[in-house]
Amino acid sequence: MIEIENVTVRSGAFVLTNVSAVVPEGDYAVLMGGTGQGKSTILEAVCGLRPIESGRIRLDGTDVTQWKPANRNIGYVPQDLALFPTMTVREHLEFALRLRRASRALLRQRVDELADVLGIGLLLDRRMRGLSGGEAQRVALGRALSFRPRLLLLDEPLNALDESTRDRLCELLRTIQKHNGLTTVHVTHSRSEAKLLADRLFVIAEGHVRERALADLNALCDAPETADLGSSPY
Amino acid sequence: MSASPPDVTSAAPQLRHKAGSDIPFFVVLGGIGGSYIVLIVLMLAADLAFTSPVHIEQALQKPEIQYAVRLTLITCTLSALLSIFVATPLGYLLSRFAFRGRWLIDTAIDIPIVLPPLVIGLSLLILFHLPLGGTNLEELVERYLGVRITYAEPAVVLAQFSVACAFAVQTMRVTFDQIDTRAEQVALTLGCRRSQVFFHVVLPQAWRGMVAALTIAWARSLGEFGPILVFAGATRMRTEVLSTTVFLELSVGQLEAAVAVSLVMVVAAMAVLGVVRLLGTRVMA
Numbered sequence: 001m002i003e004i005e006n007v008t009v010r011s012g013a014f015v016l017t018n019v020s021a022v023v024p025e026g027d028y029a030v031l032m033g034g035t036g037q038g039k040s041t042i043l044e045a046v047c048g049l050r051p052i053e054s055g056r057i058r059l060d061g062t063d064v065t066q067w068k069p070a071n072r073n074i075g076y077v078p079q080d081l082a083l084f085p086t087m088t089v090r091e092h093l094e095f096a097l098r099l100r101r102a103s104r105a106l107l108r109q110r111v112d113e114l115a116d117v118l119g120i121g122l123l124l125d126r127r128m129r130g131l132s133g134g135e136a137q138r139v140a141l142g143r144a145l146s147f148r149p150r151l152l153l154l155d156e157p158l159n160a161l162d163e164s165t166r167d168r169l170c171e172l173l174r175t176i177q178k179h180n181g182l183t184t185v186h187v188t189h190s191r192s193e194a195k196l197l198a199d200r201l202f203v204i205a206e207g208h209v210r211e212r213a214l215a216d217l218n219a220l221c222d223a224p225e226t227a228d229l230g231s232s233p234y
Numbered sequence: 235m236s237a238s239p240p241d242v243t244s245a246a247p248q249l250r251h252k253a254g255s256d257i258p259f260f261v262v263l264g265g266i267g268g269s270y271i272v273l274i275v276l277m278l279a280a281d282l283a284f285t286s287p288v289h290i291e292q293a294l295q296k297p298e299i300q301y302a303v304r305l306t307l308i309t310c311t312l313s314a315l316l317s318i319f320v321a322t323p324l325g326y327l328l329s330r331f332a333f334r335g336r337w338l339i340d341t342a343i344d345i346p347i348v349l350p351p352l353v354i355g356l357s358l359l360i361l362f363h364l365p366l367g368g369t370n371l372e373e374l375v376e377r378y379l380g381v382r383i384t385y386a387e388p389a390v391v392l393a394q395f396s397v398a399c400a401f402a403v404q405t406m407r408v409t410f411d412q413i414d415t416r417a418e419q420v421a422l423t424l425g426c427r428r429s430q431v432f433f434h435v436v437l438p439q440a441w442r443g444m445v446a447a448l449t450i451a452w453a454r455s456l457g458e459f460g461p462i463l464v465f466a467g468a469t470r471m472r473t474e475v476l477s478t479t480v481f482l483e484l485s486v487g488q489l490e491a492a493v494a495v496s497l498v499m500v501v502a503a504m505a506v507l508g509v510v511r512l513l514g515t516r517v518m519a
Binding site for chain 2: 020047049061068069070071072074075076080082083084085086087095096100143148149227
C-alpha cells in the first residue's frame with residue numbers, strides 16, 4: 001500500500017501542493033494528466049529522488065519520507081528508461097540482485113525467470129545499443145522487477161511503442177502485477193492504457209491530484225498532448 | 235481557433251529569386267582559417283629544413299639528452315596519472331553537486347589555466363620555503379617523507395601536475411556533464427550507495443573522457459617549461475626535461491641541437507594528440 005499525505009513538491013518554478021492519494025495493497029493505479037502537470041514529479045518524490053517540502057509518504061504503513069531511494073524497495077521505470085549503456089541485458093537484470101549479494105544460483109534462477117516472463121531470453125548478452133523500443137522497455141521493466149520490490153512505479157512506460165507492442169506489453173504488465181500482487185502506479189496520458197490496466201484512476205490537473213471513478217474514464221477528454229509520441233531513446 | 239487563417243493567395247506579385255553560389259563563402263572561410271594552418275605547417279617545415287637526421291641522431295646520442303628524454307617520459311606519465319586521479323573525483327563533484335561557495339572552487343580551478351606558468355613555479359617555490367614556525371614545507375617533507383622536492387625530480391612532477399591537473403579537471407567535468415544523470419538516479423532506486431553508483435554506472439561510461447583527460451594532462455606536462463625552470467631548476471642529468479633542454483641548448487648557441495630536440499617533442503606531442511583524436515572527447519553514449 002502507498003499513502004501520499006499532503007505532499008508539497010517543487011520542480012523548478014512548478015509546485016504541486018497538498019497532494020494526497022492512497023493506493024491499496026495489490027492495486028493497479030493509473031495516474032493521468034496532461035504534459036507538464038507533474039506526473040513524473042510525483043513518482044520521483046515517491047522514489048525519493050526528489051525531496052518533498054512538506055507532507056509524508058508511507059509505504060505499507062511505514063513512513064519513508066526521509067529514507068534514501070536505495071532503502072525504499074521501489075521498482076522504478078522512468079520515462080526515458082535510463083538503461084545503463086555499458087551493461088548487457090543480463091547485467092541489468094542482475095544489477096540490483098548483486099547489490100543484495102544474491103548467490104550465483106539465485107542470480108541465474110531470477111534472470112531465467114525474468115527473461116522468460118518478459119520474452120527477452122535471446123537478448124541477454126546484447127548491449128543497449130540497437131535494442132528496439134519495446135525490447136528496451138522490457139529490459140527496464142525487468143531491471144525494476146528483479147529485486148522483488150514492494151511497489152512498482154511506471155512513468156509512461158508504453159509511450160514510444162507501436163500499437164501492437166503496446167497492447168502486448170499492457171497484457172504483460174497486467175499479468176505480472178496480478179501474479180505478484182504488486183502495488184503499481186502507472187503514469188500515462190492514454191485513455192486506452194488506463195482502460196486496459198486500471199483498478200483505480202487518479203487525475204492530476206492544476207497542481208492537484210483527485211481520484212476518479214473508473215466509469216469517468218470516458219468522460220475525461222484526452223489531453224491534446226496524447227498525440228505527442230516520444231521517440232525511442234535508443 | 236475562431237480567427238480565419240491568413241490569406242496566402244493574395245494579389246502580391248511573386249518575386250523571382252535564385253540563391254547565388256556558395257563558393258565565395260567557402261573560399262573566404264577557408265582562406266581565413268587556412269592561413270593559420272599554413273603558419274603551423276611552415277613553422278614545422280622550417281624546423282625540418284634547418285635540421286637533418288644527422289643532427290637529430292647526434293642530439294639523441296648525447297647522454298644528457300637521453301637522460302632528459304627518459305625523465306620527460308617518466309615525469310609526464312606520473313603527472314598525467316596524478317592529474318587523472320585527482321580530476322576524476324573533482325570533476326564528478328563539480329558536475330553533479332551544487333553547494334555553497336562553489337563559484338570559489340570554480341574560480342580556483344581556473345587560476346592555473348589563466349596564470350602565467352612562470353608564476354605557478356614561483357608560487358610553488360615560495361610555498362615550499364615560506365617560514366613555518368622555524369621550519370618550512372620543504373624541510374617538513376624531507377624530514378617525514380625523506381625526499382627533497384625543490385630543485386629535484388619531484389619538483390618537476392609537481393610543477394607539471396599543478397598546471398596539467400586543471401586541464402584534466404575541465405575535461406572530466408565536461409565528460410560527466412555529458413553523461414545522463416537519469417541512469418544514476420535509477421541505480422539509486424535499485425539499492426546503490428553513491429559510491430556504488432559512481433563505480434558501477436558512471437565510471438564505465440566515463441573511460442573515453444578519462445583517456446582524453448589523461449592525454450591532455452600528458453601533453454600539457456610535456457610543454458611545461460616556466461614552472462619547472464623556477465621550481466626544479468635546469469640541472470643537467472638531474473632535473474633537465476626536454477623543454478629545458480631546448481632552452482639550455484639555445485642559451486649556449488647550439489641551435490641545431492635545440493631544433494632537433496624540438497622536433498622530437500613535436501613527434502611526441504603529435505602522437506599524444508593523435509590518441510585523443512582517435513578516441514574523441516565524445517563520451518560513449
